[in-house]
Amino acid sequence: MNAPSRPLSRRTFLQGVTASSLVGSRLHAETPVLPKGKAQHCIFLWLGGGMAQIDTFDPKGRGDAAKKIPGCYYRTIPTAVPDVRVCEHLRRTAPLIDRVTILRTVHHDVIDEHGAAVIRVHTGRPTSGTIQYPSLGSIVAHERGSLDSSIPPYVVAGYPNIARDPGFLGPKFGYLYTTDTQSGPRGLSRPPHVSPSRQTRRRSLLDQLRHADPSLPELRPYHDVLTQSLDLAGPEFMDVFDLEQEPAQVRERYGGEFGQRCLLSRRLVERGVRFVEVAHNLNFMNGTGWDTHFKGQLKQHLLINELDQALAALLTDLEERNRLDQTLVVVATEFGRPAHFDAKGGRGHYGRTFSMVLAGGGLHHHGAYGETDERAMKIVSDPVSIPDFLATICACLGIDPGKELYAGDRPVPITDRGRPIQALFG
C-alpha cells in the first residue's frame, strides 16, 4: 500500500526563510514604548446606524435642511473644556466633557453598507475569506477574563450579530445577551410561564435524574457546565439584572430604556463583568435610529437627548461610586454623516472623519482630540484610524494591542498595527 501521494512534494519546505527574517526584524526595536492603562472594565455604547458628528460631538456652523445649506442641525453650547463645543441636545454631558475625550478624526472607508462598517469598527479588520476576526468584546474577554471566574466576562444589551462574535477565538469568548432590560439574559432568565416554585421543582428533578446513575466519564465536563449554567441562572448572578433594586431616583436619572441598559451595564461591571456592549437601537423614536436618512433627521434630537441623559448619568454615577477611573466608557458608531442634507432633509453616510467618544478609564482626557474642517468632513490634524481607536481602548485596559493571538496556527495581532493615542496616556 502506498502512502498518500503528496501533490506538492516537488519542493522542499521554505529553506532559510525563517532564520534570516527572524534576525532582520529583531533589529526594528524602535517602536515607541507602549502605554498601558489601568482600566478594569469597558462599557461600549453602540449607536447603530451612524451618528452624525456634526449634529452631536463635532458641531460646526449652523446649516439649513430646507434650504440645503450644509451644517449643524442644532445650536451649539460650550462645555467644561474651553473651545470644545457640542450640540445643544448634549447639555447634560457638556459639563462633564473634562472627563471625556471626543475623538473627532476617526476614519475608515467602509460606508456603503452598515453591516460591513459595524464589523470594521468592532474588529478593526476588513472581511477576509480565510478567517473570522474576533470583536473587541471577545478580545477583552479573552485577554482579561471576568473578575469573578464564575460569571461571563462579556455581556451585550442588544441583539446578537456577527460583529459582536468571538470569531476565531471560539464560542467560549462569546457573549451573554439580553435584548432589553425587562426580559433578562437569554438562556438564564426564567421563561415567563415557569413560576419560581416550578423552577425549583424542575431543578431538583434534574439533579435527581442526572445523578441517578453513574454516568460516563466523558460526560463529566458537560455536567460541570450544566451546573455552572444552573448556578448562573440562580439569584446570585441574576439579581444583577433586577434594576428594581436601584433607588427610584437613580433609575430616573438614567432615563428611558437606553439609560436603563446603561444602568444595567454599571451593575454588571460592579459584579465583575469585563466588557459590556450596550446598543442604542430604540429606533421607534425617530424611525431610522441613528441612520438619519430622510425624515429620520426630524426627530434625531430625541435620540441625542436620550444618549445625553444616559451618558451623563452613567459618568456621574460611576464617578460617585469611585469607579470612573477603572471603567472606560466608549461611545461608538459605524461611521459618521456629512454636513450636507439629502433630498428629504436627512443625511447620508460619511467615513472620512467622524467622532467617537472615550470617557473615564483613567485616561488623560482632553475634551477633544483631533481637528476637522469647518464642515467636520476633512481631517485637519491628528487622524485616528480604526486600529488606533481599538489599540487605544486595549491599551487603556492593559492589553497589548500588538500581541499575537492564534487562529489555529496563524498568528494574528490583536489590532492591525494600531497605535494607542499617546496623548491620552499622560
Next chain:
Amino acid sequence: MPRSKIHSIGLIAWGCFCLPVWGAPVTAAPSPVTPQPIQVELCSPSPDAGNHWPWLVEERYPEPAFAFFRLPRKYVPPGIRGDRENPTLVRAQGHVFLPSGSHQVLLRSRRAARLWHNGVVILENPFPKPIADGHDPVERPHLDLGPGVRFPAPGDQESLATIEVEAGSHHFRLEFFVGGYKGKDPIRPELGETLVAASLDQQSGFHLLSPIRTIPLNDPDWIAYRRERNAEYDRWDTQRRQTAAATMDDYWQRRHAFARTTYSPDLKGLPNPSIDQLIQRRIETRAQVFKQSTATKLDPRHAELAATALRILESKCLECHGPKAKGGLRMDSRTRLLEGGDSAEATASPSAIDQSELLRRIQSEDPDERMPPKGDALDPKEIQVLRDWIRVDTPWPVLPPNGAVELPPRTTDLEFLRRVYLDTHGLLPPGDVIEAFTKDPNPKKRTELIDRLLDAPQWADHWVGYWQDVLAENPTIVNPTLNNTGPFRWYLYESFLDNKPIDRFVTELIGLGGSLHGGGPAGFGMASQNDIPMAAKANIITTAFLGTEMKCARCHDAPYHEATQKDLLSIAALLAQEPITVPSTSTVPEDPSHPPRSPRRIQSTLKSGDVIPPAWPLAVGADLPTLQKWVLDPDNPRERLAYHITGPHNRRFAQVMVNRLWRRIMGQGLVEPPDDWEATEPTHPELLGFLADELVNHAYDFKHVARLIFYSDAYQRRVSHDEGALNDFVSPRRKRLSAEMIVDGLFHAVGKPMMTEEVNIDVTGGRPWRLALNLGVPTRAWMFGGLANNRDRPSLILPRVQAVVDLLSAFGWRASRQEPTTDRAEVLSPLQPALLNNGIVSTWLTRLTDDHELTALCLEDLPIEALIHRVYLRILTRLPSASELDTARELLREGFESRRLKKSIEPHHPTPKKAPLFVTWANHIRPEATVVQLQRAEEARRGDSPTSSLRPDWRHRMEDLLWALINLPEIVYFP
C-alpha cells in the same frame, strides 16, 4: 352555451386602479365534456418579438385549481438548478362549471395579473410600485371577504368583481408575471399566493376556482392543499432534475468503467478484505512489534515516566511538532525530538539537559519565545518530568503496557439505533421504530435498517451541514458584504439526495453553473467584496478535496506549507477562466516604520500587479492525452481543473473523500487533520487504501463506502475506553452531537414542528434578488442562515429564527461561514446547557401543545410505567433505570388517572379577525414596524398555548419531566 355578464366590479386593491368594463354578455368557448384540470403554460419573453409572438411557451403542465405558490423548478444540464427567464409569464386556463347567478370573483397576485372570463378581462392587478427602502406603510388595506376567509399573503394585491352568469361551463384564463425588476435589478421570482376564488351567489364563502375540486379559501384548507401540491411539485422537480442529469449519465458511466480499469484492487494478502480484517491485522502487527520491544526489558519506573512524558508532549507539543513539523521540528519520536528542527541546533541531549533549547523555550518568559505559543505554559511538575525522561534515555512507549488490545462488546440494539440514526439522518430514532426494532428477531435487522436509512432522503439532510462548513457556504438574507456566497446548499442537498457519484458532485461544483441566487453551483463561485473571489474558492477546493491547505497562500507564501501564492492563484485563474492580476490588497505590505511585533515569518514571491495565467500547479495532475480524452471540453479551464482533481489518476482525491467519511462516522480520521495532509501520514494506510479502492471501483459511490463502515463490527461496538484501542479503530470515538443534530434531534424526538418565520427579511419580495435572498421556512437545521442584523434594527429581527440560531450557534454552528472549516470548535460553555434550560426553543420543546406529539401520547390509555418508558425511549433511546422510573412515577402519579380533560385533541383553527400586520424590508423603518416585531418577539418567547386536553397541574409535571430529560448531559453525546 352559457352566457354571462359582468355585473359589477368591486375594487379594493392596494394600487388605485379602475378597470373599464368591456362589453357584456359574452359567449363562452365550447366546453369539454368531462371536467379537465387547468392547463398552465410558462412563457418567456421572445428575443425576436415581431417576427414571433412576444411570448414563447417554455412548458405546459396541469393544475387542479387556479392557485399558485410555486412553479416547477427549472433544471439545466448536468442536473443543477437553473433560473427561469425573468420575468416569466404564467398563463393558466380552464373551464369551470358555474351555476347561474351572480358570483363574486377574487383575484390575488404578487405581481401584475389579469383574469379573463369567457374571453373578457374582468379583473386586473397592476404592476406594483417599486418598494420604498423601509418607508412603506405597515398597515395595509385588504378586502373584507367575510369570516374565515384566508387573508392575502404579505405583498399580494387583490381585486374583486361580480359576474352574472348562466349555468354551464365557463372559460377562465389567468395571466400573471413572476419576477420583474427593481430598476435594472431582477427581483426574486416569487408568486406569493396567486389565486382566483369565487363566492357563488355571493353567499357560499370563497372557494378556489377549480374545474375538478372543491377547496374552500380558508387557512386549514389552504395549508392542506399547499402540502398536497408541494409533494407533487417535489416529485416533478426530482423527475426534471433526473432528466437534466441523464444527459450526462452515459459519460459518467464510461468514465467510471475507465476508473475501474486504472486500479486493480490490492488484496493485501487477504482474499476478500474487509474493514474488520484490516483492523485486526493492524492490531496483530503491532502486538508483534511490542513483543520484540519488550525483549529489551524496560525498567517499569522508566516506562511510567515515558508514558507521562508522552502525555505532556501530546497535549502541549504534538499539535504543531507532530506530523506538521513546525520549524522543521518533530517531537513524535525520541530521536527526532533530540535531533532538533531547522535552527540546526539539537533540541536537547541527555547529557546536557539543562542547557537544552527545549528547556529554554518551555521556560521562557518572552511571549515570542515561549513554547507552547498559545495556551497555558507547562507547569514546573511537567517540566521536571520532561527533564527526567530525557536524562534517563528511555524508549518511547508505543503500546499499552500489556500489549493486548481489548475489543469492546457489541452495542445493544438501543445503543446501535441511536448511534446509527444520528450518523445517517442526524436524528434520534422514532418511537415506533425503536419498539419494532427491539422486538424484531431477524438476525439481519441491523444491516437491513442500515440499508433503509441510507436510502432515505434524510441522508442528504445529514450531509448538507457538513459540506456547508467545508465549502464555506455563506448566503446572507441582506446585502452581501461578508464574503457571501449564493445558497448552493440546494445543490449540496440534491446531490446527496440523488446519491451523485462523489467525483461527479465535485466536478459539477467546480463547473460553477446554474443559478447564482437560486441554489446552483454558481452560488459557490460567489464571494462578495472579496478582492479575488476565485482565490478564496481555490483554497476551499484544494482543502476540501485534496487535503492541501492553501489559505496562507492567499496573501503570501505559506510559512508552514509548500504552497506559494502563485500556486493558489494559478488554480484561481483556472476557476476564473482568465489570468488573474495580483491586487495590492492580497499582498502583505512592508512597513519599515512599523514592523510587526514578532519575527517576520512570511515572504511573498509575487508583487502587486503580477499576472498569473490559468495553470495546474500541483504534482498530481492528469497527463495531457488522458485529459483530452476525458474532459468533454478541453478548452474549458474549469473542466480541466475538475479532472485534475477528480480523475481516477488522482488517488489522493479518493483517499481524502473516504477519510472524511470515515472520520465523520468513527470520530477520528485515518489521516489527521482531514483537511491538511501535507505533513502527515495515515495511521492505517492499508485501511485507507482499501476504502479508496472501494470508492473508485464502485463508481465513486459515497454511500457504498458508508455502508461498509456501518456494517463493520468496528462501527457496531461500544465505545472503547482505551486510547490505544481507539487509535486502532476498534470502535468509534465518543462523539458529541453537532449543533444541527441537537436541534433536529430534539424537535423530532418530542414531535414538535419547528415553525419559525421564513428566513427572509424582504417578505414582500420587492428588493433586488442579489441583495435579499429568501432561504425559506426551515424544516431542518441546515436551512437556517445568519440574520445579519448588524444594523441593530429591532424591526429586522426574526425572533423565532433567532431563537433556533441562538441554540445552533451555542453548539458551534456558524451563522456566517466566511472561511471553510472541517472542525468546529467543540468547546463547552455554560451557555449551551443554559439555552436548553431556559431558552426559547426549550420552551417550545417542553410545552405540551396540541401539535406536540407527546400530548397525543399522554392522552393514550396506558399505564403510568408504559408512558414513562415510551417517553424515555423517544428522548433518550433507552429505558429508565429502576430509580429513574421511581422518580418519574413519583412525579406523575398524583392526578395521573384524571389527567385527561378530553379524549383526544380537538383541532381548532382560530382565524384572526384582522389580517396580521407584518414587517418587511419595505416598511421596516416605520416606527410601527419596531412595535410589531417586538410583539412577535414576545409571542415567540411565550411559545404556543398549551393543550386544553390535559389537566394543567398534571401537564406541568409531565412537562417538567420532559424538561429534565432534554437537559440530561447524555443528550449531547453519541452512545
